Amino acid sequence: MERITMPLLKLLSYMLLFLSYQSLASDTDFRLHIHVHHQQQSDSWKVQYVLPVAVDHIAFQRQSNFDRRKLYKLDESKFKWDKAGNVLLIRSIDGSKFNSLELTFSSYYDHIQKDYTHNLRYSDGSVLLYTNHIALGANIIEDKSISPIGASFHGTQFHFYGPKQNIIFLGNVFSEKAQWDLQGEGTYVYFGNIVPIETDNMIAIVDPILPKWAWKNTQKYFPKLFDYYEKKTGQSLNFKPVVFFNYGEIDGDYSNYSGGTLDGLVQLTINGKRWKKENEEQFNMLFHFLAHEAAHFWNGQMFAFEDQKHSWMHEGGADTFANIAMLEFNLINATQMMKKFEDSTNSCLLNKNNESLEQAAELWLYRNYYTCGATMALASHLAIKAKNPNKSVFDVWKNIFNKNIKSRVYNQQDYFNELSQLTGSNLLSNALEKFSSHSDIDNHAEVSSWFEQTEITSELSFNYPSSVKRHWGKKIIYDLMEMHCGRVSYSSYDDYIKTYPLDKCKAFEHSAEIQYVNGFDIFLKGVDAYNLFREKCDQKGSVSLQDKEKINIVEVECLREVQRVKPYMRLKSNLL
Numbered sequence: 001m002e003r004i005t006m007p008l009l010k011l012l013s014y015m016l017l018f019l020s021y022q023s024l025a026s027d028t029d030f031r032l033h034i035h036v037h038h039q040q041q042s043d044s045w046k047v048q049y050v051l052p053v054a055v056d057h058i059a060f061q062r063q064s065n066f067d068r069r070k071l072y073k074l075d076e077s078k079f080k081w082d083k084a085g086n087v088l089l090i091r092s093i094d095g096s097k098f099n100s101l102e103l104t105f106s107s108y109y110d111h112i113q114k115d116y117t118h119n120l121r122y123s124d125g126s127v128l129l130y131t132n133h134i135a136l137g138a139n140i141i142e143d144k145s146i147s148p149i150g151a152s153f154h155g156t157q158f159h160f161y162g163p164k165q166n167i168i169f170l171g172n173v174f175s176e177k178a179q180w181d182l183q184g185e186g187t188y189v190y191f192g193n194i195v196p197i198e199t200d201n202m203i204a205i206v207d208p209i210l211p212k213w214a215w216k217n218t219q220k221y222f223p224k225l226f227d228y229y230e231k232k233t234g235q236s237l238n239f240k241p242v243v244f245f246n247y248g249e250i251d252g253d254y255s256n257y258s259g260g261t262l263d264g265l266v267q268l269t270i271n272g273k274r275w276k277k278e279n280e281e282q283f284n285m286l287f288h289f290l291a292h293e294a295a296h297f298w299n300g301q302m303f304a305f306e307d308q309k310h311s312w313m314h315e316g317g318a319d320t321f322a323n324i325a326m327l328e329f330n331l332i333n334a335t336q337m338m339k340k341f342e343d344s345t346n347s348c349l350l351n352k353n354n355e356s357l358e359q360a361a362e363l364w365l366y367r368n369y370y371t372c373g374a375t376m377a378l379a380s381h382l383a384i385k386a387k388n389p390n391k392s393v394f395d396v397w398k399n400i401f402n403k404n405i406k407s408r409v410y411n412q413q414d415y416f417n418e419l420s421q422l423t424g425s426n427l428l429s430n431a432l433e434k435f436s437s438h439s440d441i442d443n444h445a446e447v448s449s450w451f452e453q454t455e456i457t458s459e460l461s462f463n464y465p466s467s468v469k470r471h472w473g474k475k476i477i478y479d480l481m482e483m484h485c486g487r488v489s490y491s492s493y494d495d496y497i498k499t500y501p502l503d504k505c506k507a508f509e510h511s512a513e514i515q516y517v518n519g520f521d522i523f524l525k526g527v528d529a530y531n532l533f534r535e536k537c538d539q540k541g542s543v544s545l546q547d548k549e550k551i552n553i554v555e556v557e558c559l560r561e562v563q564r565v566k567p568y569m570r571l572k573s574n575l576l
């Protein structure tokens with residue numbers, strides 16, 4: 001954070017004041033106005049752009065992951081698509097300048113890879129629109145006589161129109177018309193007539209055809225979750241979050257869910273007819289997703305973290321908030337909660353190697369922040385309770401938020417300070433600090449040490465659950481591809497791994513479906529298969545990759561020694 005001394009700060013604020021008077025005096029609106037009309041009958045959209053300065057081309061703000069030329073319809077007598085490098089442009093046909101433009105499109109519901117879905121549909125025909133696929137980027141204009149601001153516009157204002165519909169976004173409900181000044185990554189806007197579930201601290205738009213049991217659970221647990229977090233953190237949100245929850249693909253013979261988040265909102269979709277039958281486990285997964293994301297309204301949005309390399313705090317914290325809330329609401333029992341943490345702990349131990357946790361982001365091991373972070377939060381929780389049964393890990397956060405109520409930014413040291421205070425000792429804080437920043441530590445020994453003098457005993461075991469067996473089975477293929485090709489490309493299915501051919505890599509020149517390694521089932525006997533693989537590696541030998549009939553597909557040589565199978569850590573509660 002930058003430090004600015006008081007007189008300078010005052011001077012700056014006078015200057016800003018002066019500047020804002022200036023722009024008021026000029027009385028010109030330099031915003032881009034985007035008028036978005038939802039046409040309910042045809043489930044289509046008309047979007048009108050009005051720019052303050054005439055331009056000869058426009059480009060979109062977001063490099064969205066779909067082809068706009070196929071979706072958006074232009075008036076082809078006036079406009080055409082063009083490209084400058086990778087950037088898609090719209091130009092006038094005759095090269096003349098323009099300051100308004102219209103495009104139309106039908107709602108686009110397809111899943112977009114690694115990007116927000118353009119539109120989402122509720123069963124009653126109402127829809128969500130993601131604002132930033134249609135937002136524009138400003139052109140730089142160097143001629144001050146044309147543009148005193150040096151760009152084609154400054155800021156974007158959306159105008160939404162939905163005749164006879166409600167328009168709902170960012171905690172507000174409007175009727176037929178609404179306006180919004182675009183901020184950040186944008187938002188989802190709801191157009192339709194579903195009556196929202198609204199409480200003091202949240203709004204949910206829930207699909208009316210949600211199966212009864214799921215509807216009942218939603219009504220009960222969604223508002224309760226926001227109340228719970230508010231109470232536990234001692235902080236009311238300074239915005240009203242929105243949960244958009246829809247039900248799709250209702251004839252599909254499966255059940256799954258997907259979702260996404262943006263500032264102030266969580267979007268959830270459930271798919272498939274198997275949701276019609278009460279399915280506790282599926283609902284719990286969905287609820288956990290919501291509860292994790294909702295925790296970020298507090299530890300990411302209301303209060304921001306200072307350093308991404310300490311993401312274990314907010315990611316592990318969010319998983320822990322979710323696990324504890326589920327226990328508190330009796331969605332799971334204490335044994336099930338402990339199992340969730342045990343899964344995280346083992347996933348942390350499997351995937352974190354000699355590098356410090358701080359390095360996880362640069363190593364593309366971002367997941368370790370969730371899993372190791374949840375373990376660190378559990379250890380904090382138990383150490384606090386050992387000192388004072390009335391306190392919990394929520395109190396660490398409550399105190400962090402209170403201390404930083406002005407700056408609304410927190411860091412790792414804040415966490416350790418509050419943890420030490422609540423446990424009456426620096427012991428655990430120092431150990432967690434070491435785990436976060438030191439390399440080459442004994443991960444198992446470190447993690448075990450956190451649970452000493454808590455209600456948990458950690459035990460190392462060579463009896464592995466099936467998820468861990470799968471991990472080691474996959475690792476054979478991963479290691480071999482890495483050694484031979486320097487890259488890895490495969491998918492795993494229920495009982496086999498499919499490898500894809502890699503260029504200039506002899507060992508994996510053909511695609512293959514591998515189910516056995518030297519006769520060991522790669523998933524069911526993954527640990528045994530890996531142990532055999534390691535022995536072969538020690539002798540620079542090779543292994544046979546085999547198909548589902550145990551027929552050899554290819555014999556691949558192991559080029560270097562590989563790690564040992566790590567023990568599994570059981571977390572046993574002495575209270576259960």
Ligand SMILES: [Zn+2]
Nearest residue numbers: 292296315318
């Ligand atoms: Zn998260």
